[in-house]
Amino acid sequence: MTQPGRVAIVGGGISGLTTALTLLAESTTPIDVTVFESSSTTGGLIRTTPFAGLDAVDEGADAFLVRVPWAHQLASELGLGATLTSPTSAHAAVWHNGMHSIPQDLLLGVPAKMRAFVASPLISPLGKIRAAIEPLLPRTTDEDSIGKYVRRRFGNQVHERLVDPLVGSIYAADTDRFSMAAVPQIASLTASRSLLLAAARARAAAKKTTQPDAPIFGSPLRGMGALTETLAQRVRALGGKILTDAQVSAISRQQDAYVVTTAQGEYTVDAIAICSPAQHSASFVAPLNARASQLLAQWDHASVVLITMAISAQQWPAHLTGSGYLVPKPDQRWVTAASFGSNKWAHWRPNDGSMIVRVSLGRDGLDVMHLEDDALVNLALADMKLHLGKDFTPHEVRISRWRDSFPQYRPHHFARLAELEHSLSASAPGIVFAGASYRGIGVPACVEQSRKGAHAMLEYLTHLPK
Numbered sequence: 001m002t003q004p005g006r007v008a009i010v011g012g013g014i015s016g017l018t019t020a021l022t023l024l025a026e027s028t029t030p031i032d033v034t035v036f037e038s039s040s041t042t043g044g045l046i047r048t049t050p051f052a053g054l055d056a057v058d059e060g061a062d063a064f065l066v067r068v069p070w071a072h073q074l075a076s077e078l079g080l081g082a083t084l085t086s087p088t089s090a091h092a093a094v095w096h097n098g099m100h101s102i103p104q105d106l107l108l109g110v111p112a113k114m115r116a117f118v119a120s121p122l123i124s125p126l127g128k129i130r131a132a133i134e135p136l137l138p139r140t141t142d143e144d145s146i147g148k149y150v151r152r153r154f155g156n157q158v159h160e161r162l163v164d165p166l167v168g169s170i171y172a173a174d175t176d177r178f179s180m181a182a183v184p185q186i187a188s189l190t191a192s193r194s195l196l197l198a199a200a201r202a203r204a205a206a207k208k209t210t211q212p213d214a215p216i217f218g219s220p221l222r223g224m225g226a227l228t229e230t231l232a233q234r235v236r237a238l239g240g241k242i243l244t245d246a247q248v249s250a251i252s253r254q255q256d257a258y259v260v261t262t263a264q265g266e267y268t269v270d271a272i273a274i275c276s277p278a279q280h281s282a283s284f285v286a287p288l289n290a291r292a293s294q295l296l297a298q299w300d301h302a303s304v305v306l307i308t309m310a311i312s313a314q315q316w317p318a319h320l321t322g323s324g325y326l327v328p329k330p331d332q333r334w335v336t337a338a339s340f341g342s343n344k345w346a347h348w349r350p351n352d353g354s355m356i357v358r359v360s361l362g363r364d365g366l367d368v369m370h371l372e373d374d375a376l377v378n379l380a381l382a383d384m385k386l387h388l389g390k391d392f393t394p395h396e397v398r399i400s401r402w403r404d405s406f407p408q409y410r411p412h413h414f415a416r417l418a419e420l421e422h423s424l425s426a427s428a429p430g431i432v433f434a435g436a437s438y439r440g441i442g443v444p445a446c447v448e449q450s451r452k453g454a455h456a457m458l459e460y461l462t463h464l465p466k
Helices: 014-026 069-077 125-132 146-154 156-171 184-191 195-209 225-237 278-285 290-297 373-388 413-427 443-462
Strands: 005-010 031-036 048-051 054-058 092-095 099-101 217-220 241-243 248-254 257-262 265-269 271-274 300-311 324-326 335-340 355-361 396-408 431-433
Touching: 005 014, 005 257, 005 265, 005 443, 014 031, 014 225, 014 443, 048 225, 048 396, 054 225, 069 217, 069 225, 069 443, 092 156, 125 156, 146 156, 146 195, 156 324, 156 335, 184 195, 225 241, 248 278, 257 271, 271 443, 278 290, 278 300, 278 396, 290 413, 300 373, 335 373, 355 373, 373 396, 413 431, 431 443
Parallel strands: 005 031, 005 271, 031 241, 092 324, 271 431
Antiparallel strands: 048 054, 092 099, 248 257, 257 265, 300 355, 300 396, 324 335, 335 355
16 A cells, blocks of 8 residues: 655644645545644634624634635635625725725725825825826836835825725735735736826726626635634544644654654654744744744734724714724824724624724734733723724723734745745755745635645655655
8 A cells, every 4th residue: 555645734724724625635645634733723813703792703804805716715615605795885994184985996005096096185285296296207116115116106195095004904014114026916016117007907907807796805604713613624524633732843854754843742744834924933944954944033923913892882973884994104003903893794783783893903013912901902992082083982892912913024025935945945845835924915825825835745745755
C-alpha cells in the first residue's frame, strides 16, 4: 500500500481549515492531514455568538465579498448557499463635523466622476478645485503607498475624507503606510495617467458584467461562524484531525521530512501549510531558516477592539436609518467606525426593537489594547455622543478584543513575501504560506490562497518517494 502523505497545517482559522478541506477533498491518493490550532477553538478571527436575545451576532467580520467567487463558492460547497443573506439597502456615512452620506460614483473612495466630490459637503471649495485638476496632471510614477499616491493625484481632502476612511476601515490601516499593491481595485487604476478616468472606466466595465441588483456582500443567516464551524465539521468527516490548544513551538527539518513540535508532542510530516499570523510564526520557523524568521518577525499587525451594544428603541434616534458611519483619521479620537447592525442586517433585529450597534476602536498607529473594558466602553460612548449628539445607555454590552488581528501590508510587501518564500524554497521545500498576512486580507482572499497553497502541496507530495 502507498504510505499516506502527511501534512501539517499551522492555524485553524478560515485559511487553515480551507487548506485542510481542499487537501482531503481533492487528493487522489491517501493523505493524513492534521491542523494545529493554538487556541481552544477553531475559527481564528471569525466568531459568532448569541447577543441581546439573538442566536447569532458576529464578533468580527460580519460578511464576505460576493462579487469575487472564492468565499461564495466555499459556502455553496459546504451546503450553506441557500442560507446566505445580504445587507439591506441602508447606506453608510462619513462623520466630519457632522454626518455626510458617502458619495456615489466612488471606487473604494477613489472618485470615478467629478460629481463624487464636487457635490459633496465633505470636501471644501479649495479641496474640490484641487481634486478637479486630477485628469490634467502628468502621470504619477509608481509609488507603493496608497496615501502618497492618492494625495498626489487628488490632494489631501479626497484622501483623508474618502479613500482613507473606506480603505482604512477594511484593513485597520494607515493608508499612508499601506501598500498600493495590496488593494488591487486601486492598484489596477495606476496604469492609466488619470486615476479618476481609470476609475470611471473600471466602474463602467463592472456594470456591464454585473446585474444592478446583485448583492455585493453575503453572510450565512447563522453568522460567519457558520462558515468555519461547518468547515471544521467537514474536515473531521473527511478524516482530518484538528488539535486545539496545540501551539507550535518549532519546526525542524530531518532528512526528507519535517518535525512539528508542540506541547502535545512531536509530529513527523512531509509538507506544511503555515496559515498563522506572520509575526507569530517567526519563532517556530527559526530552526528552518534564520532569514525567513527575521522577515516574518518584521511584519506589523494592528489590534482592534469591537464593542457590540444593544440600545433600546426609545433611546435610538428615529432619523438614524443608515448602516453606520466612518470617522476620518484627522477627526478620530478613539472610535474609527460604527455599524448600525439592526439597520444593516434585517435578521439582527431583537424582538424588543433594540438597535444592535458595533463600534470599532483601534487601528495601525492607534493602540487601545492596554485600556480596561470600562474605559473602552466609556470612550466609545463619549465619541458616539460627539458624533450623534446623544447620550446612550446600552442595556447589553459585549467586548471583543482582536489582538494583532490585522496584518499591515507595508509598501513593497510582496517583494518581502517573495524574499521570504525564496529563502525557504531551497532549505525547506513543501512549505507554503496562506492567510491574511500574506496575499490578501478578507475571507475571499484567504480562501483563494488556501486553495492554491493546497494544490501546490498536492503537487509536491506526488513527487516524493513512496
